[in-house]
Amino acid sequence: MKARVHVTLKNGVLDPQGKAIGHSLNRLGFPEVGDVRQGKFIELEIAETDQAKAKARVEEMCKKLLANTVIENYSIELVG
Amino acid sequence: MKAAVLVFPGSNREGDMAQALELVTGRRPSLVWHGDGDFEKVDLIVVPGGFSYGDYLRCGAMAAQSPVMAEVKKRAAQGVPVLGICNGFQIVTEAGLLPGTLMRNSHLKFVCSDVHLKVETSQSLFTNRYQAGQVIKVPVAHAEGNYFADADTMKKLEDRGQIAFRYCAPDGTVDGSGNPNGSSSNIAGVFNETKTVLGLMPHPENAVEPMFGGTDGRGLFEGMVEALS
Numbered sequence: 306m307k308a309r310v311h312v313t314l315k316n317g318v319l320d321p322q323g324k325a326i327g328h329s330l331n332r333l334g335f336p337e338v339g340d341v342r343q344g345k346f347i348e349l350e351i352a353e354t355d356q357a358k359a360k361a362r363v364e365e366m367c368k369k370l371l372a373n374t375v376i377e378n379y380s381i382e383l384v385g
Numbered sequence: 386m387k388a389a390v391l392v393f394p395g396s397n398r399e400g401d402m403a404q405a406l407e408l409v410t411g412r413r414p415s416l417v418w419h420g421d422g423d424f425e426k427v428d429l430i431v432v433p434g435g436f437s438y439g440d441y442l443r444c445g446a447m448a449a450q451s452p453v454m455a456e457v458k459k460r461a462a463q464g465v466p467v468l469g470i471c472n473g474f475q476i477v478t479e480a481g482l483l484p485g486t487l488m489r490n491s492h493l494k495f496v497c498s499d500v501h502l503k504v505e506t507s508q509s510l511f512t513n514r515y516q517a518g519q520v521i522k523v524p525v526a527h528a529e530g531n532y533f534a535d536a537d538t539m540k541k542l543e544d545r546g547q548i549a550f551r552y553c554a555p556d557g558t559v560d561g562s563g564n565p566n567g568s569s570s571n572i573a574g575v576f577n578e579t580k581t582v583l584g585l586m587p588h589p590e591n592a593v594e595p596m597f598g599g600t601d602g603r604g605l606f607e608g609m610v611e612a613l614s
Binding site for chain 2: 319322345370373376
């Protein structure tokens with residue numbers, strides 16, 4: 306199955322890249338754009354058929370490598 | 386004093402660091418490859434600057450999980466001093482040896498210049514050659530040096546005297562004018578609780594010879610020699 310991991314900055318952590326993207330969009334004629342937060346999307350192919358087991362393993366991956374929990378949150382979605 | 390300098394794919398300051406160590410200690414450090422889970426006994430482990438693993442995912446994230454870092458963590462727990470500079474600072478925070486993390490510079494630009502640092506304490510094996518409050522000038526070169534930790538961690542760092550260096554103006558004033566990257570409380574370097582691990586963004590190894598613009602970084606090496614020999 307596939308696991309889709311979203312890594313995002315925690316609330317309250319300054320995101321200068323998101324801010325720069327927001328400013329650019331405003332300048333490009335999208336004044337409706339307010340706060341922008343940038344994150345990462347990681348798709349993993351997992352050799353596991355049990356959903357619960359796969360979820361637990363991906364959780365471990367997030368904590369160990371994929372996210373830095375000092376500043377980032379992560380969410381996991383399993384597909385297939 | 387026998388030192389080991391770690392080398393990851395993408396490290397680029399290991400040569401400068403080895404030269405600075407040899408210049409001050411008279412002994413050439415050994416270079417240890419990231420895949421080596423074991424290496425000779427040393428008095429000091431240095432994690433140098435560069436772009437380990439191309440800064441993929443997050444600066445220092447991959448390197449922090451390498452075999453050599455598992456061994457460094459073990460030795461750090463036994464009290465072996467560890468010095469992480471620039472990318473090395475990012476690696477040791479990712480490895481959990483120091484609190485907090487280094488984020489993208491607030492102005493989003495790579496910064497390469499001389500900065501002034503206020504030495505916060507002389508009470509450590511790394512800073513004993515400096516005076517508390519002394520201002521030194523050393524270079525920085527990074528895009529992710531913006532130190533961040535949550536409010537609780539920041540308070541602990543302040544209360545326990547774990548802040549080693551702060552960016553400052555040439556006269557020692559700690560304010561926004563001397564801060565090159567938006568770092569919280571102008572933090573340039575922090576210790577662990579026992580002050581046996583130091584991480585800092587600036588490059589004292591590039592300020593050890595007059596020919597290259599100053600020798601203010603030399604005190605760090607001389608201090609370590611005194612403490613560890």
